[in-house]
Amino acid sequence: MQCLLVTQRGDRSVGRKITTCQTAELPAGDVLVEVMYSSLNYKDALGATGHAGVVSHFPHVPGIDAAGIVVNDASGRFAIGDRVIVTGFDLGAGRWGAYAEYIRVPADWVVPLPAGLSLRESMILGTAGFTAAMCLNIILHHGIEPDDGEVVVTGASGGVGTLAIALFAQSGFKVVAISGKPEARPLLQRLGAIEVLPRSAVLDDSNKSLLKPRWAAAVDTVGGLTLASMLRSAKPRGCVAACGLVGGADVPITVFPFILRGVTLAGVDSAWYPATRRVTIWSKLAGPWKPKLLEELAVEVRLDELDTKIEAILAGRVVGRIVVAIKTET
Numbered sequence: 001m002q003c004l005l006v007t008q009r010g011d012r013s014v015g016r017k018i019t020t021c022q023t024a025e026l027p028a029g030d031v032l033v034e035v036m037y038s039s040l041n042y043k044d045a046l047g048a049t050g051h052a053g054v055v056s057h058f059p060h061v062p063g064i065d066a067a068g069i070v071v072n073d074a075s076g077r078f079a080i081g082d083r084v085i086v087t088g089f090d091l092g093a094g095r096w097g098a099y100a101e102y103i104r105v106p107a108d109w110v111v112p113l114p115a116g117l118s119l120r121e122s123m124i125l126g127t128a129g130f131t132a133a134m135c136l137n138i139i140l141h142h143g144i145e146p147d148d149g150e151v152v153v154t155g156a157s158g159g160v161g162t163l164a165i166a167l168f169a170q171s172g173f174k175v176v177a178i179s180g181k182p183e184a185r186p187l188l189q190r191l192g193a194i195e196v197l198p199r200s201a202v203l204d205d206s207n208k209s210l211l212k213p214r215w216a217a218a219v220d221t222v223g224g225l226t227l228a229s230m231l232r233s234a235k236p237r238g239c240v241a242a243c244g245l246v247g248g249a250d251v252p253i254t255v256f257p258f259i260l261r262g263v264t265l266a267g268v269d270s271a272w273y274p275a276t277r278r279v280t281i282w283s284k285l286a287g288p289w290k291p292k293l294l295e296e297l298a299v300e301v302r303l304d305e306l307d308t309k310i311e312a313i314l315a316g317r318v319v320g321r322i323v324v325a326i327k328t329e330t
Helices: 042-048 119-141 159-170 182-191 224-232 256-260 275-286 303-314
Strands: 002-008 014-020 031-040 065-073 083-087 102-105 151-153 175-178 193-197 215-220 234-242 264-267 298-302 321-325
Touching (some): 002 303, 031 303, 065 102, 065 119, 119 215, 119 234, 119 275, 159 175, 159 182, 159 215, 224 234, 298 303
Parallel strands (some): 151 175, 151 215, 215 234, 298 321
Antiparallel strands (some): 065 083
């Protein structure tokens, strides 16, 4: 099989190349899947550089998202030819991932492709869309409704951000997008953002425990000071769904937003969300939550074209979603 293999040449030097590996080298698991499509996430780019926070051993194949066709299943849950999705868990991190023509994974990681989505569409969504949908699900379950006020999305031009804007706007919310990329404004507005603001409009590095209440809810993909600013400016009984840390892992915050305004900080862990619950989220993404402009978000590349996109996403130059065509579906 062809794959993108990351190898360690020395203590610090890491290389990657498209090469041929044997399916016998795949890790143990119940389900062998022929991969048709994958996607590029920031975590994948880190894995492609051999980042210690993602890659635990070498050689390594990145790719945390896969959509493909079942070749064999020792568990008996899936039939040969079933179209399936595998996202998150340890795929592309602790074990070889989806930048290969085949993956082998535990049956508990596999979700049937729901009616209403093609394999390609499922990878335009991928972990990013699944994470955005989890944020919407959490905020709705928190009891927040469109009439309660605006929802702010940080890191709005990224994969999670663009899809969160689309999902919340289609659900009737007034969405404010925060982005450091002025060139992304037209796309964010087409997706449904009523306003696009620069980061400076919401970041507050003062020592104030609370800021003027502005947001009924927030989707924060950044972390650090940005997350702290969202929490301090949330309305009473607001909810902030946190799912990223590109802005830092430390959050400079006091308890006052929580004990004086009743703000909820909801962590979103899409990697280890149980497959039994994933089915519900994917069904919504294939149905009422399916973004109308899904194709507009996607740029498709082949596996041998991925290298430049890896460098671009690490440099913060990617807007929307990168779909990786592993094989041509017949």
